[in-house]
Amino acid sequence: MTTVPYIHEIKYYETDRMGITHHSNYIRFMEEARIDFFKQLGWDYAKLEAMGVMSPVTKVDCQYKVPTTFGDELRITVLVKECNGIRLQLLYQMKNQHGVIVCTGSSEHCFINSDGKIVRVDREFPEFFTSIKEKSEEHSL
Amino acid sequence: MTTVPYIHEIKYYETDRMGITHHSNYIRFMEEARIDFFKQLGWDYAKLEAMGVMSPVTKVDCQYKVPTTFGDELRITVLVKECNGIRLQLLYQMKNQHGVIVCTGSSEHCFINSDGKIVRVDREFPEFFTSIKEKSEEHSL
Amino acid sequence: MTTVPYIHEIKYYETDRMGITHHSNYIRFMEEARIDFFKQLGWDYAKLEAMGVMSPVTKVDCQYKVPTTFGDELRITVLVKECNGIRLQLLYQMKNQHGVIVCTGSSEHCFINSDGKIVRVDREFPEFFTSIKEKSEEHSL
Amino acid sequence: MTTVPYIHEIKYYETDRMGITHHSNYIRFMEEARIDFFKQLGWDYAKLEAMGVMSPVTKVDCQYKVPTTFGDELRITVLVKECNGIRLQLLYQMKNQHGVIVCTGSSEHCFINSDGKIVRVDREFPEFFTSIKEKSEEHSL
Numbered sequence A, B, C, D: 001m002t003t004v005p006y007i008h009e010i011k012y013y014e015t016d017r018m019g020i021t022h023h024s025n026y027i028r029f030m031e032e033a034r035i036d037f038f039k040q041l042g043w044d045y046a047k048l049e050a051m052g053v054m055s056p057v058t059k060v061d062c063q064y065k066v067p068t069t070f071g072d073e074l075r076i077t078v079l080v081k082e083c084n085g086i087r088l089q090l091l092y093q094m095k096n097q098h099g100v101i102v103c104t105g106s107s108e109h110c111f112i113n114s115d116g117k118i119v120r121v122d123r124e125f126p127e128f129f130t131s132i133k134e135k136s137e138e139h140s141l
Helices: A024-040 A045-051 A126-138 B024-040 B045-051 B126-138 C025-040 C045-051 C126-138 D025-040 D045-051 D126-138
Strands: A006-009 A057-064 A073-083 A088-095 A101-109 B006-009 B057-064 B073-083 B088-095 B101-109 C006-009 C057-064 C073-083 C088-095 C101-109 D006-009 D057-064 D073-083 D088-095 D101-109
Touching (some): A006 A024, A024 A045, A024 A073, B024 B045, B024 B057, B024 B088, B073 B126, C073 C101, C073 C126, D006 D025, D025 D073
Antiparallel strands (some): A006 A073, B057 C057, B073 B088, C057 C101, C088 C101
16 A cells, blocks of 8 residues: 655644744644545554553654755655554654755653553554555565 | 733744744744643643543634744743633733844634543543633732 | 635634634734735735835734634735725634634734835826725725 | 743643543653753843854754643753754753653754854854863862
């Protein structure tokens, strides 16, 4: 299954007085892109939560290459770096409307149930696991 | 019981590319000041929630008088306009470090329990109600 | 010229621990809808700023009718209540994906130039003024 | 010169519907702590900007150890990892009110002038450079 980049248009309130998008907001764009990526794979995050699985962020990093500002349009590509049932690693690449890479990043996630306990997503939600896992194998071919 | 103004120092990320504090943030400062006001009256909002009472916002308004920016220090005064057990109305006045009124606002709240049902706070949480009510009478003297 | 509602999908990071969209975010949605409304009228806000006109918010109010949460999709309609060259008043109505009104609000704006001085937009930017003004007359017919 | 940890109390609006502080906010706390750290060293960031030097973030990373929520109080320690005149690297450690490390992170910065050009802070702002540099040597002793 092919996924398409997620589009985020920079909002006025996402800029700061340096005139550019505040760096903290890219972490939020990564979340938006991740949720959209899951959705494209057939997994609505709100439904996953309703099923009792959540994927809190355990690590995040972000490299800012080129500043953006209000009105710019980001295209965010998400790749699965690793998914082993207890840990999910995602990579992000953000390009602006001119095709220039403005930001790269990654995030790492565990999976917990509604009691906050760590779950092995490969055992307890095998279908979800498989569809993520397939994406990780894709770009290692 | 006398309450003291709540202090909020404007953060860099609260500014926008106009160079000033983004107007939406004042609604957040009102929340901060409200929670601090409750705390000064002896009611820790996290504990209120743990007791099963929440006060969602039903209305809010804000009048922006003078812009502020990063590094400015707001002193926010909260007054109880009305509290009748089902509805709470609060007034806010924000001054900058020079004593100039930069913003005024108000908020209106109902009370709900953990099931999301409306509760009469005068009946179900009479002590909480009384301490708020007393504040409303104070400034009508 | 007919404008269409602006769509905002509630983001995960826009919710709070009450499980609902934090009330401050609706003020941001109003800004998004306003900027989109201007764009539909042919006025790109970034270009307006580049031309030297900005429209800071002088007042805002919001009435919260029904809570929303992550995954909900808001359709936001903007109406011009008044535009007299020095003051612009806008009305907002937000419906969820089920057609239920979840929030109404209004905002008031002045116009300033890049030096922060108040400008009469009817005199200095007559084309912009006219296209806004026309919208205000529309729904008073 | 000894610096003291920066205190940040988690705000209600900083939580999400998982019931915890949204992970993106820690990037903002790092900014708050960094600005406070500069201030303790005698450098008011607003004044630095007025002097024409800004330090945009070029990289950031964050490791989330323990969730926090509304009412928790973070103590954030900032260390200078490296400062060589063109690049500044800072380390952050965040503890909650119980002394538990909840988050660690780092940020990397360059320095630009008001035209957005890269500046060598050791040459153009030697006093600022020296006071940062001294902090980096401190903990390598």
